[in-house]
Amino acid sequence: QVHLENSGGGLVPAGGSLRLSCAGSGNSLTYYAIGWFRQAPGKEREAVPCISTNDENTYYADSVKGRFTISRDRAKNTVHLQMTRLDPEDTAVYYCAAAYLDSVVVVAPGVYDYWGQGTQVTVSS
Numbered sequence: 001q002v003h004l005e006n007s008g009g010g011l012v013p014a015g016g017s018l019r020l021s022c023a024g025s026g027n028s029l030t031y032y033a034i035g036w037f038r039q040a041p042g043k044e045r046e047a048v049p050c051i052s053t054n055d056e057n058t059y060y061a062d063s064v065k066g067r068f069t070i071s072r073d074r075a076k077n078t079v080h081l082q083m084t085r086l087d088p089e090d091t092a093v094y095y096c097a098a099a100y101l102d103s104v105v106v107v108a109p110g111v112y113d114y115w116g117q118g119t120q121v122t123v124s125s
Helices: none
Strands: 003-007 010-013 018-025 033-039 046-051 058-060 068-073 078-083 092-099 119-124
Touching (some): 018 033, 018 092, 018 119, 033 068, 033 078, 046 068, 046 078, 058 068
Parallel strands (some): 010 119
Antiparallel strands (some): 018 078, 033 046, 046 058, 068 078, 092 119
């Protein structure tokens, strides 16, 4: 079992950058596929980037390719989401999630076992 704590959200102007963090406790995130999801008002939760346990496989939604980067800091048991060139369309609550699956990328939110509490990202125009 693992507990996830999201942090790093905030208000940023269009074109700016933010880094979100997902800190794990209770177990090593090394054993989990990790996904970042976002949900805007009135929209479904969507996978943004996701990463496998061995970091060899990643998924990026078309809308964020080239702008967002997911990475692990194994020493700190944390996964980061670096977001650049932010657009008002990126405004949403961002969640990290963990799935106890080895070496695969998981895109479907229903497969994930554990979720962070979410952090609000607001991009002003």
